[in-house]
Amino acid sequence: MGKVLQKGWRPFLVLVLFFIIWELCTKIFAIPGWLLPAPSQVWLEAIYGWSHYTGHIFSTVQLIIIGFTVGSSIGVLVAVGLHLVPFLRQAFYPLLIVTQNIPIIVLAPLLVIWFGFGMLPKIMVISLVCFFPITISLLDGFRQADRDLNHYMLMAGATKQQIFWKLEWPNALPSLFSGLKISATYSVMGAVISEWLGASKGIGVFMTLASSSFRTDRVFVAILFIVTLSLLFFLVIVLLENMVIKWKSGKEGDNIESP
Amino acid sequence: MSHLKIEHIEKSYGERSVLKDVSFSVQEGEFVSLLGPSGSGKSTLFRIIGGMTAPLSGAVYLEGEDITGKRGSISYTPQSPSLMPWRTTLQNVLLGQEIVGKKDEEKARDMLERAGLKGYEQAYPHELSGGMKQRASFIRSILSPQSLILLDEPFSALDEFTRLDMQQWLLSIWSEYKRSILFVTHNIEEAIFLSDRIIVLSDRPATVVKEFNIPFDRPRREDLLLTEEFLHWKKLIYQEMRVLNE
Structure with a gap:
């Protein structure tokens, strides 16, 4: 933790400087609040309007958690399926990449047309952005299992199932977590996008309302919440990772950056 | 036979x-x-x-x-010690038995102790030295059925x-x-x-x-390595192998 503080002050300082310059600019050039509110204004809005926001935040968080859980479960299942059945991998791997080339903004309204305004299309949007990083990183993790160890297991007479559970799965866990980290931040985006399309509550709804009524300060408040939520989710995954992966040596991460 | x-x-x-x-x-x-x-x-x-x-x-x-x-x-022991980084030393040496189905933890602990790995049963491979990893890898082979x-x-x-x-x-x-x-x-x-x-x-x-x-x-x-007879054998085999390479 000391290390985080030691290194964390640099980006923090940049951020503080940025806000100071922003604040000064709005004052000096007398920019009207509806065009670009000063950070202090945004901050005040966030604090005074808090009770007004809690409902929205709660609804979005709920959506993110459900969507992320569904999406990452699908991601894991797809990866395991594709890994264990070579035919499926050959058939579906290229198609997986195609699914990522369809812009989600285009797809989302279609989902609403097909499935209505309920939870389902929203969860589908989040799952669609979530599963891909997980599937790809897991597949890589499975494939990168140590060759000597694989050799050893085969010679010792291990079954395919044993090789999967004792070698490939644990070997892929670090990759799984890198996928989960990316997906966690994506899922926040996915949730906001899905709420734009039609919902009664949520940060996305609140954001559309704010921007259409020129409450720019509220748009910034929404951005602040989105960033905070993304960071929080990311942090939760990192904590989980540290709990699950106890074997990582200090080599990775610690020595990469030296001042 | x-x-x-x-x-x-x-x-x-x-x-x-x-x-x-x-x-x-x-x-x-x-x-x-x-x-x-x-x-x-x-x-x-x-x-x-x-x-x-x-x-x-x-x-x-x-x-x-x-x-x-x-x-x-x-039972095969690869060139690299090939221990699983996510398993502790004890779990690693038991792998061979695990694949076949019966585990004898007592014996494993006993062998680790005699290999000078006592106190490292719960350590992960990255915490062991090269020689220790190699020893663990042997123990895994010997414990295998x-x-x-x-x-x-x-x-x-x-x-x-x-x-x-x-x-x-x-x-x-x-x-x-x-x-x-x-x-x-x-x-x-x-x-x-x-x-x-x-x-x-x-x-x-x-x-x-x-x-x-x-x-x-x-x-x-170890002193065998320096005896006349040892060198004689070494020469003999060396010559045999040199002929091969030509």
């Missing part, structure tokens, strides 16, 4: 012949070294003995039973001092547990010091050129 018997193994990849009429045997409790230049098809031979690759012709017998193309009959151990250049990555220690340790463990060992190396000295018998393989295609019976008494000590 010999423990392991290799009979007229042939293998080629496309046009290139890798193994040509390879035949030899390992007796019960014997320590046999395969000596040959790197890349002379030794790993292919191991893959065949381990049942991972089928030979073009020839057969592998273990205790009289044909095990050609059958996996799980021998298979009676024949294949060792694939296990000391090639260690420094000279650790290597000597490890050789001594291997010999003491081997004499205690009396497993048959087939040891692959390209180091002549190591082969003489450890083995009862040395089988010299030629380079591409590999075939058995000569066998040497090493007469030194056991237990063998």
Whole structure:
């Protein structure tokens, strides 16, 4: 933790400087609040309007958690399926990449047309952005299992199932977590996008309302919440990772950056 | 009856012949070294003995039973210690038993203690030194239910001092547990010091050129390495191998 503080002050300082310059600019050039509110204004809005926001935040968080859980479960299942059945991998791997080339903004309204305004299309949007990083990183993790160890297991007479559970799965866990980290931040985006399309509550709804009524300060408040939520989710995954992966040596991460 | 018997193994990849009429045997409790230049098809031979690759012709017998193309009959120790980074030392040495289905944790703890790994049972591989990892890897082989151990250049990555220690340790463990060992190396000295018998393989295609019976008494000590007789053997084998390379 000391290390985080030691290194964390640099980006923090940049951020503080940025806000100071922003604040000064709005004052000096007398920019009207509806065009670009000063950070202090945004901050005040966030604090005074808090009770007004809690409902929205709660609804979005709920959506993110459900969507992320569904999406990452699908991601894991797809990866395991594709890994264990070579035919499926050959058939579906290229198609997986195609699914990522369809812009989600285009797809989302279609989902609403097909499935209505309920939870389902929203969860589908989040799952669609979530599963891909997980599937790809897991597949890589499975494939990168140590060759000597694989050799050893085969010679010792291990079954395919044993090789999967004792070698490939644990070997892929670090990759799984890198996928989960990316997906966690994506899922926040996915949730906001899905709420734009039609919902009664949520940060996305609140954001559309704010921007259409020129409450720019509220748009910034929404951005602040989105960033905070993304960071929080990311942090939760990192904590989980540290709990699950106890074997990582200090080599990775610690020595990469030296001042 | 010999423990392991290799009979007229042939293998080629496309046009290139890798193994040509390879035949030899390992007796019960014997320590046999395969000596040959790197890349002379030794790993292919191991893959065949381990049942991972089928030979073009020839057969592998273990205790009289044909095990050609059958996996799980021998215990293999790869060149790198190949411990699973997510398993503790204790869990790692139990892996071989786990694959077959019965675990004997008592014995594992006991062996770890005697290998000087007491206190490291719950340590992960990255916390161990190179020699410790190698020892854990051996213990895994010895704890495995298979009676024949294949060792694939296990000391090639260690420094000279650790290597000597490890050789001594291997010999003491081997004499205690009396497993048959087939040891692959390209180091002549190591082969003489450890083995009862040395089988010299030629380079591409590999075939058995000569066998040497090493007469030194056991237990063998480090000072053996400096005796006149040891050097004589070394010279003999060295000359044999130089002829091969020309």
